[in-house]
Amino acid sequence: MKILHIYRTCYPETKGGLEQAIRFICKGTSKLGYHNTILTLGNENKDYLFEGYRIVVIKKDFEISSNGFSFKLIKEFIKLSKESDIIHFQYPWPTGDLLSQFLPKDKKTLVSYQSDIVKQKWLKKLYAPLEYSFLNKVDKIVASSPQYADTSKNLKKYKDKVEIIPLAIDEESYPKDVSNRIEYWRNKIGSDFYLFVGVLRYYKGLKYLLEAANINKLPVIIAGDGPERTNLEQYIKKHCLNNVKLIGFINEEDKVALHHLSKAFVFPSHLRSEAFGISLLEAQMYSRPIISADIGTGSSYVNQNNVTGITVIPEDEKALSDAMIKLNLDPKLSKKMGINGRKRFDSLFSINRYTKSYSELYKTM
Template sequence: MRILHVGKYYPPARGGMESYLRDLAVAQRRRGDEVFVLAHVEGFGCAGRSEVVDGGVRLRRVRTFGQLLYAPVAPGFGFEMWRAIREFRPDVLHLHMPDTSAFWALWPCRVPMVVHWHSDVLAAASDRLLRPAYALYRHFEAALLRRADAVIATSAAYAEASRPLAPVMDKVHVVPLGLDEGRMRRVDAETVVAVRERYGVGEGQCLVAAVGRFAHYKGFHVLVEAATGLRDCVVVIVGDGPDRDGVARRVAELGLTGRVLLPGALPDADLHALFAACDVFCLPSLLRTEAFGVVLLEAMQYGRPLVCSDIPGSGVGFVNADGQTGLGVVPGDAAALRGALQRLVDDAALRERMGEAGRRRFAQMFRIDASAGGVANVYASVVRGAGARR
């Protein structure tokens, strides 16, 4: 099958959507599919030309001119989409949402269309620009969902709670995201010791790790508040973003310097080493903007127990089976988060049991080949439907 993916960005750009798009494209190539990815890129670089990456994936990046309300500004994207359809002649057009550039697919197009619904567009009450902008965006969003031959949601919980998906639930298919463990580096014991020494984790202490973009919905400020009463552990929060300076100031105000560390963004090798070296992985997100938590799959693959916010209407609670692979807490409740973390810090046997359960759950449910197989079934149904209509 010939598959044209339209994504917001593609690695080395960081993010759960980006990682999944690459892993899915590579898995589809292994299945024998021809795969073309159209995505944005900042600046000139390799914009406008095709390259072959990741074992045969054909990639074309479209130059952006900054962002407007978190959306890439790429006036040439419509032309590049039309060009890719004309040259590549895909059997399926696979759009990864949210992404304003995907709306170019509303032009007359006879290619069967699958919309992959990674997340609703959710604006915080304090975001006075995004909220009115969504009033316009939602009309294009609704038109795209009506036009789609099928919609893929990443969990049943998210699909059922999504207002935009409610009118099209008859064509929603649930396919959980997956991870290609082949790209996760093996980490030896010597490296684990070095990582723990680097972050000042002493004898008898635990290392609690969190990873993500420093945005308000990620809840890292709640994790910092929770750390005030934590005993016998060091907290490391990896990433960058607009809220990082504010979180750093709060760390200093609470006298947590040396106990809560913010090393910034890390290269993949160092990030994988941190997953292997930590004792507990924490995802303290606050909103359904955290739709699934691909980073949880990375931690589970390394056998780490999880502490996560139990976000209503999110897939996070589906990934982390509360009481089995980790613990769930009320979003935004620093005391509850502190209690869950302390429980795991104090109980090595529980950490081991939950970490192993997470590794098994990952292997059973979240490998990329399983996700690619589910997506292939959706493709087959829309291609059959398109053929029947001709």
């Protein structure tokens, strides 16, 4: 069976969470005998094999609001879709929706629905007719959690064709021996801190984490870079938060080391732009309890309140602070939640489960 995957980027061209998710589908199902091709955009034309599947990169002509486009992409899409049995889209990507209008007749289609369009409301209004046509046309829609399927206005419209397949990560792809990096970071920043790892974006709720740290004075490490960094640095300086450290972008070895040194993982995202949170799975993989905001998306599916961690009301720095204090005062509870998180990871978020779920879905189409 030949599967054509459509998205604006892919691993290893770029290395975000969604790129990894597409990678794991292709890598895993290729081992099961599926023939996968990814069609994507980039800065130059490429066509190469990677981890058992094909990647076709088309040079983009222009970009509007992070949505790239190429006229050559349409021609290549028509060609590759004729050769494929199933076309697998990712949402949101308006260019992908446009490509669906050029589908050959009787092709089976599905879309992995990653997130509602939250911030670009003006673009959403212009894009609505194309989006409506696209979601009506596809045969199956995959949501990453029951919570998102139940709370998304779009998904509720198409509930009869919605399937649930949670995202996953491949434990084997993470560094194993990081003892040197653990000692490096232990000497540099200590241990038993509350850790955040991710891009510093507006919807991550990091200002509430800083406000919570200002209340409880507990140690917080924020690893990552992004557009909110200046604002965070200004807050830290203004309030003299010596207990908070911004350490910037880190590599995979350092990320693993920081998880081993941390007390818990904090994920204060407060808007629905945070549809799932791959970093939550990493925390559970390393048996760390999670403190997160309950925003009715996949993050609330990953982190079970009072089982794998604590969920709090979004944008409530006092509740976030109290949760941090609770874990700090009860090491046994913290350890128990971390162990429960690892069990949840093994049962729901492993790469084997993820691959099997998509393989079974492909077979039913």
